[in-house]
Amino acid sequence: MTTMQNAGSHGPRRGSAVxxxxxxxxxxxxxxxxxxxxxxxxxxTTRLSGPFGMFVLWAACSLLGLYVFTRRSQGRMAATDAVAxxxxxxxxxxxxxxxxxxxxxxxxxxxxxxxxxFFTQTLEGIDPDSPATQGGALHAIVGTTAQVLxxxxxxxxxxxxxxxxxxxxxxxxxxxxxxxxxxxxxIPSVVxxxxxxxxxxxxxxxxxxxxxxxxxxxxxxxxTVARTTEEMLRLVPGGLRESALALGAxxxxxxxxxxxxxxxxxxxxxxxxxxxxxxxxxxxxxxxxFGNDRVNVVQxxxxxxxxxxxxxxxxxxxAQGSAVDRAWVGAFVLIALVLVLFLIARVIGRxxxxxx
Amino acid sequence: MASLMVMGLIAVFLxxxxxxxxxxxxxxxxxxxxxxxxxxxxxxxxxxxxxGTFVIAAIALVIAVPISIGTAVFVNEYLPSALKRSFVxxxxxxxxxxxxxxxxxxxxxxxxRLSGTSRWLADWVGFIPIFKGNGIYTSSMFxxxxxxxxxxxxxxxxxxxxxxAEVPRSLSEAAxxxxxxxxxxIRQVVLPYSRGGLVGASMLGLGRALGETxxxxxxxxxxxxxxxxxxxxxxxxxxxxxxxxxxxxxxxxRSALSAAGLTLxxxxxxxxxxxxxxxxxxxxxxxxxAEATGAKGRA
Numbered sequence: 001m002t003t004m005q006n007a008g009s010h011g012p013r014r015g016s017a018v019x020x021x022x023x024x025x026x027x028x029x030x031x032x033x034x035x036x037x038x039x040x041x042x043x044x045t046t047r048l049s050g051p052f053g054m055f056v057l058w059a060a061c062s063l064l065g066l067y068v069f070t071r072r073s074q075g076r077m078a079a080t081d082a083v084a085x086x087x088x089x090x091x092x093x094x095x096x097x098x099x100x101x102x103x104x105x106x107x108x109x110x111x112x113x114x115x116x117x118f119f120t121q122t123l124e125g126i127d128p129d130s131p132a133t134q135g136g137a138l139h140a141i142v143g144t145t146a147q148v149l150x151x152x153x154x155x156x157x158x159x160x161x162x163x164x165x166x167x168x169x170x171x172x173x174x175x176x177x178x179x180x181x182x183x184x185x186x187i188p189s190v191v192x193x194x195x196x197x198x199x200x201x202x203x204x205x206x207x208x209x210x211x212x213x214x215x216x217x218x219x220x221x222x223x224t225v226a227r228t229t230e231e232m233l234r235l236v237p238g239g240l241r242e243s244a245l246a247l248g249a250x251x252x253x254x255x256x257x258x259x260x261x262x263x264x265x266x267x268x269x270x271x272x273x274x275x276x277x278x279x280x281x282x283x284x285x286x287x288x289x290f291g292n293d294r295v296n297v298v299q300x301x302x303x304x305x306x307x308x309x310x311x312x313x314x315x316x317x318x319a320q321g322s323a324v325d326r327a328w329v330g331a332f333v334l335i336a337l338v339l340v341l342f343l344i345a346r347v348i349g350r351x352x353x354x355x356x
Numbered sequence: 357m358a359s360l361m362v363m364g365l366i367a368v369f370l371x372x373x374x375x376x377x378x379x380x381x382x383x384x385x386x387x388x389x390x391x392x393x394x395x396x397x398x399x400x401x402x403x404x405x406x407x408g409t410f411v412i413a414a415i416a417l418v419i420a421v422p423i424s425i426g427t428a429v430f431v432n433e434y435l436p437s438a439l440k441r442s443f444v445x446x447x448x449x450x451x452x453x454x455x456x457x458x459x460x461x462x463x464x465x466x467x468x469r470l471s472g473t474s475r476w477l478a479d480w481v482g483f484i485p486i487f488k489g490n491g492i493y494t495s496s497m498f499x500x501x502x503x504x505x506x507x508x509x510x511x512x513x514x515x516x517x518x519x520x521a522e523v524p525r526s527l528s529e530a531a532x533x534x535x536x537x538x539x540x541x542i543r544q545v546v547l548p549y550s551r552g553g554l555v556g557a558s559m560l561g562l563g564r565a566l567g568e569t570x571x572x573x574x575x576x577x578x579x580x581x582x583x584x585x586x587x588x589x590x591x592x593x594x595x596x597x598x599x600x601x602x603x604x605x606x607x608x609x610r611s612a613l614s615a616a617g618l619t620l621x622x623x624x625x626x627x628x629x630x631x632x633x634x635x636x637x638x639x640x641x642x643x644x645x646a647e648a649t650g651a652k653g654r655a
Contacts, residue, residue, distance in 0.1 A: 050472030081537035091426030098506050099450045105465045186628035188567025190595045194617040195366045198373035280454020283569040283599045309456050
């Protein structure tokens with residue numbers, strides 16, 4: 001256990017931290033093996049099935065084994081420490097494997113049916129029983145693009161203005177605004193959908209449309225953009241601000257001409273993260289965009305429109321064999337879109353921090 | 357300012373939309389289990405949904421909170437800083453996966469692999485009411501809760517990590533210097549010191565879980581009863597019902613769904629506000645009597 005004690009808690013002593021991980025793995029070998037045998041017996045005798053039950057049982061048995069072994073050789077405190085360390089490690093491992101399984105499974109389900117026509121055709125005139133390689137989601141991709149664009153156009157100015165207000169101007173109301181932004185980021189997406197349904201579709205009398213969907217997504221995107229932009233503004237060195245003020249620039253010009261341009265890259269990151277958050281939203285679209293089998297660009301503001309998540313959901317709930325396969329392709333495109341957006345944000349963000 | 361207005365508008369317009377339904381149902385809206393707002397006479401209420409929402413959220417929290425806090429502590433105290441950054445990316449990615457994908461994955465990947473475990477639980481501990489089985493172990497609140505747990509792990513973990521990272525190094529290094537093991541340091545210093553913040557982080561996860569829609573709508577087989585048997589099919593959730601019933605609902609039904617949405621809005625708002633204030637209070641208290649708190653934790 002000496003390696004574990006030596007490794008500093010927060011320090012960058014990488015070698016010792018890695019070796020503590022390695023020693024954790026080594027200590028686990030023998031108990032892990034015994035636990036595997038016990039788990040096997042439990043499976044054979046108690047009708048336990050399923051890999052998750054197996055994993056939990058195996059993990060519990062190995063930890064017990066680890067405790068017993070370490071306690072015999074190194075005493076009670078070292079044994080508790082070893083068990084706790086390995087348990088924490090299991091928790092972290094679980095999170096990583098979950099992401100791997102999700103992405104991997106969607107990939108596995110979708111790959112056999114990915115064809116180019118998914119991006120060039122629509123569902124118009126596609127029979128329920130035609131194979132999944134026919135027909136496509138062009139209308140949905142177009143719809144998602146339009147809706148996300150609308151959401152961005154609305155949430156970008158409001159989000160940035162809110163962030164500027166919070167970070168540059170402040171004042172007594174800033175605290176209230178921050179609380180409200182926090183509360184807004186906790187709004188369930190379905191409630192945002194109901195809200196736009198009420199204010200726009202029914203009371204406004206505008207009916208279902210891509211524009212309504214864009215509005216609902218804007219409600220969800222605004223807090224993300226505002227929060228992330230605020231964090232980015234905080235990275236702008238105070239010296240820049242003070243120089244501008246010292247040159248006699250009023251507060252608003254400092255914010256507009258000095259702070260915002262400096263944080264430009266950060267704001268782009270904020271928008272991309274906001275898009276990644278809302279592009280996959282399904283629930284609010286059910287009551288705003290409503291869905292459509294045809295490409296709808298010109299009438300985005302007045303007619304129902306499809307969207308990628310809506311396409312996946314509707315294809316999936318229609319429950320015909322080929323429609324479900326088509327839904328998987330849609331899910332794959334959706335997850336790829338979100339991951340790519342995310343990576344772009346990361347890359348931009350990294351170059352930004354490198355520059356500052 | 358715009359955000360203030362939006363929040364106000366949300367409340368106002370949900371109320372406007374919900375009034376016809378609330379007028380029909382009156383107080384029975386909160387006590388009725390059934391959901392048939394378009395029938396004549398209409399009987400509907402959110403009792404069973406609200407119940408299901410909280411049961412599923414509770415299952416999710418029971419699974420997600422230990423995993424999240426464990427992960428947060430592990431990332432902070434064990435991982436070298438290079439790995440730490442990539443792990444945070446993994447968390448952010450997991451948070452960015454759309455809930456629709458979680459739902460599909462839960463239904464097609466997790467459910468077939470989890471129902472055997474459900475059956476095993478029912479076979480061996482079925483005498484405890486909540487684990488009672490009836491032979492079918494799919495589309496249950498348990499499976500929904502497990503999927504939801506994975507969905508809320510990122511938010512709880514990232515908030516917890518920020519809180520755990522703020523434990524003063526002087527305190528944790530003092531514990532190690534006194535000859536404590538690393539776990540001893542975590543249990544005696546890190547966890548007591550950040551307890552309040554960790555509660556707040558879990559409550560943020562709860563707020564997220566209460567509002568989760570599509571994943572539950574896909575996995576759960578909805579019936580509007582107040583059931584405690586989490587391994588059996590059935591149960592309901594407020595958000596899931598809104599998504600599932602909305603497309604085919606008539607005017608009365610949509611008004612009723614808006615009333616349900618209003619309730620959900622109020623509940624999540626309260627939970628989130630409470631969570632934020634708990635986190636904020638922890639930070640404030642740290643500003644003042646930080647060292648004292650840590651010392652008490654060790655004694």
